[in-house]
Amino acid sequence: MNKNEACGRLYSINKTRIKQVDLQIGHILPAIQVRSEDITCTRCGQRTTKKRAALPANHYFCPKCKMLGRISTLNVLYTIPESNEFAQILNPLTWDGELSVFQTQCAQDLKKVVQRKGNHLLWAVTGAGKTEMLFDALEYAIQRKMRICIASPRVDVCNELFPRLKKAFEQVDILLLHGRQQQKYRYTQIVVCTTHQLLNFRQAFDVLIIDEVDSFPFVNNKLLNHAVKTARKKISALILLTATPTKELLAEVRKNKMTFSYLPVRYHGHVLPFPKTRIVREWESKLERGKLPLKMIKIISKWVEEGFPFLIFVPRIALLEQTYMALKKYVNSDVRGATVYANDPERIEKVKKLREKKLIFLITTTILERGVTFPNLNVLILGAEDKVFTRSALVQIAGRVGRSAQRPVGDVFFLCQSLTRSIKGALKQISFLNKKGRQLLK
Amino acid sequence: MKNCLICQQVMFERLSFAWLFSLKKIQKKYICEECQKNFVLIQNEERCQGCGRSQKKDNLCYDCIRWKRNGEKELLKNRALFVYNAAMQNFMEGYKFKGDYYWRNVFQGKFEQNIHYYYNSGWIYVPVPVDKATLAERGFNQVTGLLQSLPFNEILQMKDFSARTKQSHKTRKQRLETQQPFEYSGGDINIKGKKVLLLDDVYTTGRTLYYAKELLSTKGVREVRSFTLAR
Numbered sequence: 001m002n003k004n005e006a007c008g009r010l011y012s013i014n015k016t017r018i019k020q021v022d023l024q025i026g027h028i029l030p031a032i033q034v035r036s037e038d039i040t041c042t043r044c045g046q047r048t049t050k051k052r053a054a055l056p057a058n059h060y061f062c063p064k065c066k067m068l069g070r071i072s073t074l075n076v077l078y079t080i081p082e083s084n085e086f087a088q089i090l091n092p093l094t095w096d097g098e099l100s101v102f103q104t105q106c107a108q109d110l111k112k113v114v115q116r117k118g119n120h121l122l123w124a125v126t127g128a129g130k131t132e133m134l135f136d137a138l139e140y141a142i143q144r145k146m147r148i149c150i151a152s153p154r155v156d157v158c159n160e161l162f163p164r165l166k167k168a169f170e171q172v173d174i175l176l177l178h179g180r181q182q183q184k185y186r187y188t189q190i191v192v193c194t195t196h197q198l199l200n201f202r203q204a205f206d207v208l209i210i211d212e213v214d215s216f217p218f219v220n221n222k223l224l225n226h227a228v229k230t231a232r233k234k235i236s237a238l239i240l241l242t243a244t245p246t247k248e249l250l251a252e253v254r255k256n257k258m259t260f261s262y263l264p265v266r267y268h269g270h271v272l273p274f275p276k277t278r279i280v281r282e283w284e285s286k287l288e289r290g291k292l293p294l295k296m297i298k299i300i301s302k303w304v305e306e307g308f309p310f311l312i313f314v315p316r317i318a319l320l321e322q323t324y325m326a327l328k329k330y331v332n333s334d335v336r337g338a339t340v341y342a343n344d345p346e347r348i349e350k351v352k353k354l355r356e357k358k359l360i361f362l363i364t365t366t367i368l369e370r371g372v373t374f375p376n377l378n379v380l381i382l383g384a385e386d387k388v389f390t391r392s393a394l395v396q397i398a399g400r401v402g403r404s405a406q407r408p409v410g411d412v413f414f415l416c417q418s419l420t421r422s423i424k425g426a427l428k429q430i431s432f433l434n435k436k437g438r439q440l441l442k
Numbered sequence: 443m444k445n446c447l448i449c450q451q452v453m454f455e456r457l458s459f460a461w462l463f464s465l466k467k468i469q470k471k472y473i474c475e476e477c478q479k480n481f482v483l484i485q486n487e488e489r490c491q492g493c494g495r496s497q498k499k500d501n502l503c504y505d506c507i508r509w510k511r512n513g514e515k516e517l518l519k520n521r522a523l524f525v526y527n528a529a530m531q532n533f534m535e536g537y538k539f540k541g542d543y544y545w546r547n548v549f550q551g552k553f554e555q556n557i558h559y560y561y562n563s564g565w566i567y568v569p570v571p572v573d574k575a576t577l578a579e580r581g582f583n584q585v586t587g588l589l590q591s592l593p594f595n596e597i598l599q600m601k602d603f604s605a606r607t608k609q610s611h612k613t614r615k616q617r618l619e620t621q622q623p624f625e626y627s628g629g630d631i632n633i634k635g636k637k638v639l640l641l642d643d644v645y646t647t648g649r650t651l652y653y654a655k656e657l658l659s660t661k662g663v664r665e666v667r668s669f670t671l672a673r
């Protein structure tokens with residue numbers, strides 16, 4: 001075993017090979033704690049019933065974090081305290097872009113958080129340029145040989161962040177780590193990873209940044225909290241980035257558990273497009289008869305005439321094809337589109353075609369809501385009342401529009417049976433941000 | 443409300459009206475109907491009589507004809523429950539390689555019921571063993587995991603890895619012997635003149651199963667057949 005593999009990490013090793021590790025520089029933890037009723041996993045902190053966790057001969061494994069490689073009572077976890085053995089880099093920042101006045105303000109806040117090793121929440125609208133605002137803080141940390149992790153619950157966010165960071169800090173060794181890609185682990189000063197991967201670290205990071213913290217799947221905050229708590233050093237900076245903070249996060253801020261800054265203006269100096277709502281009754285039964293609501297046809301005809309690309313969101317995969325077939329009846333055959341869903345093998349290809357204007361529209365489930373940006377886009381949600389469209393999903397979907405400086409505006413339509421709490425909440429949040437934003441812009 | 447072990451989707455128990463008035467227990471469900479559909483049962487009349495593979499006719503397949511041509515007098519007459527398709531491959535990945543032992547429950551009942559049905563009496567059930575290193579890592583034998591009440595005999599074990607790999611400087615006979623991955627570990631269990639049903643998770647080439655058959659035949663077993671979850 002390479003010593004670096006256990007530095008600031010939990011390295012799982014079979015009990016039969018326990019003699020191979022050096023107990024002078026590191027120590028051993030049990031992988032699973034067995035109690036009379038259930039078991040608790042050291043790595044993910046989750047409890048499981050004995051029945052679910054059983055192996056033969058009174059051994060137990062943890063099913064909750066098996067995607068990271070199963071650990072069980074057949075293993076122990078070996079860890080070496082974080083040593084921060086990095087090369088001295090005097091001027092690590094190789095980015096020569098410029099921040100807006102508002103971005104600069106936030107960037108300074110973030111640098112201060114790293115200096116005093118505090119907890120901080122940055123609420124910035126979609127398209128505010130969050131990544132660039134981190135650069136000053138990161139430079140400060142790199143110069144002082146701090147170990148840094150930028151994690152996100154979403155793989156696509158990690159994939160997008162990684163090349164941008166590499167470009168901004170060319171001399172710094174950066175590792176991208178997530179389940180769908182097989183880059184082998186190595187010891188680096190910066191780690192970009194999914195929040196699940198944080199479970200493999202132990203008191204490793206001086207600076208831990210969580211991007212799109214609200215998008216954690218199933219809103220399983222227990223797991224995320226455990227991951228954050230164990231991966232960061234006892235004295236370290238924690239920065240949470242979000243475009244749609246949850247009530248819980250804002251409550252933490254109010255209780256003074258975190259400092260807070262927000263940026264309600266996009267990098268191009270405009271506020272978010274405000275969504276328009278339209279009530280469409282019985283849209284689903286209409287769709288079954290191959291028809292679309294009249295209000296929807298009007299909107300789409302206008303978009304087609306203008307020639308801008310658009311996304312249509314529907315609540316379920318089963319509705320994709322129906323919506324597509326119905327829509328095709330109302331537009332000319334040269335208006336090309338496609339349907340795309342989360343596990344669609346051609347997903348990347350279709351998104352690329354939209355970008356290249358080979359397609360004019362995509363009909364999709366919620367999966368394109370974050371990370372994916374196109375210039376000149378319009379969006380429409382059919383069935384916005386469905387529970388899959390949470391407040392934060394709605395704000396994110398609206399945030400797809402008006403991303404480019406050339407066309408900072410655009411249409412966002414929520415078509416729904418009735419105005420749900422989520423819809424009202426999303427509208428309230430956007431109008432709050434826009435009000436604050438306009439005050440700033442005055 | 444429970445989640446499907448394979449796709450994680452929430453499963454809703456659909457309780458029929460008739461069930462309300464029957465005394466039957468609810469059949470425990472581990473996977474959802476959609477995932478269930480992806481597992482394809484091999485039909486009795488549409489399989490190779492030698493290896494149990496799914497095919498249009500019920501004559502011997504090309505692979506089995508080759509086994510015969512290479513001197514195998516009696517084929518294993520393997521019976522397999524499911525086609526080894528993408529869904530089954532995915533299952534094996536989760537069960538065997540990712541090591542979620544609880545997934546055994548997905549097929550445990552069906553596996554055992556079918557063995558009972560086709561090989562009811564007069565058979566000794568012998569699971570194919572897992573080598574020591576794998577067992578130390580995985581913590582279970584994937585075949586015995588599929589068995590709950592069936593009385594089985596672990597009379598085969600894997601030879602030590604080193605004994606299997608040092609192949610140089612040996613006569614052909616010695617070499618053939620070292621290719622044999624199994625050794626007998628049944629002690630004085632009487633298997634002479636008996637019938638043995640080998641149990642395995644997947645029949646792939648048949649190679650390992652025929653090694654097991656060969657070894658058991660030298661111990662005086664009268665007939666060796668095999669039964670697998672997938673082919």
Ligand SMILES: [Zn+2]
Pocket residue numbers: 041042043044045046062063064065066
């Ligand atoms: Zn765990």
Ligand SMILES: [Zn+2]
Pocket residue numbers: 446447448449450451473474475476477478
């Ligand atoms: Zn399923």
Ligand SMILES: [Zn+2]
Pocket residue numbers: 490491492493494495502503504505506
């Ligand atoms: Zn055959």
